Amino acid sequence: xxxxxxxxxxxxxxxxxxxxxxxxxxxxxxxxxxxxxxxxxxxxxxxxxxxxxxxxxxxxxxxxxxxxxxxxxxxxxxxxxxxxxxxxxxxxxxxxxxxxxxxxxxxxxxxxxxxxxxxxxxxxxxxxxxxxxxxxxxxxxxxxxxxxxxxxxxxxxxxxxxxxxxxxx
Numbered sequence: 001x002x003x004x005x006x007x008x009x010x011x012x013x014x015x016x017x018x019x020x021x022x023x024x025x026x027x028x029x030x031x032x033x034x035x036x037x038x039x040x041x042x043x044x045x046x047x048x049x050x051x052x053x054x055x056x057x058x059x060x061x062x063x064x065x066x067x068x069x070x071x072x073x074x075x076x077x078x079x080x081x082x083x084x085x086x087x088x089x090x091x092x093x094x095x096x097x098x099x100x101x102x103x104x105x106x107x108x109x110x111x112x113x114x115x116x117x118x119x120x121x122x123x124x125x126x127x128x129x130x131x132x133x134x135x136x137x138x139x140x141x142x143x144x145x146x147x148x149x150x151x152x153x154x155x156x157x158x159x160x161x162x163x164x165x166x167x168x169x
Contacts, residue, residue: 005043005130008062012036013147029058037154047129055155062089
């Protein structure tokens with residue numbers, strides 16, 4: 001493989017009681033405006049899902065969930081020459097995790113240098129297949145559309161779907 005693709009997704013579930021220290025609901029994602037669990041995916045360059053993390057509450061940002069479950073192994077892979085591509089939600093992830101560069105606040109993408117815009121385009125283009133990995137699992141396996149069990153079981157369901165998906169292919 002030339003690279004890996006890291007992405008996170010919210011798998012919706014029924015509401016479960018759980019409150020964070022600041023009073024917000026633990027399983028509610030402000031980004032998606034829905035209750036669910038945050039699951040991290042690793043995909044091959046061709047978009048084939050390779051690995052699914054354990055679930056974190058929906059209020060957990062992608063970078064935090066990745067730091068818990070994926071990044072330690074990805075740092076080792078990067079040291080051996082296997083880079084990982086991710087979206088802007090993983091800015092600051094560390095060595096070997098390549099993300100697009102943010103444009104200056106209040107300016108268009110054209111404010112970036114041509115080389116930076118080209119790099120961003122290449123990263124986004126290569127990552128598109130990785131986005132497909134999470135969507136493929138969620139769309140193909142109805143159990144991941146909306147989980148009605150305890151949200152702590154979402155990771156188990158996603159890993160089972162990953163195994164079934166590899167056998168289906």
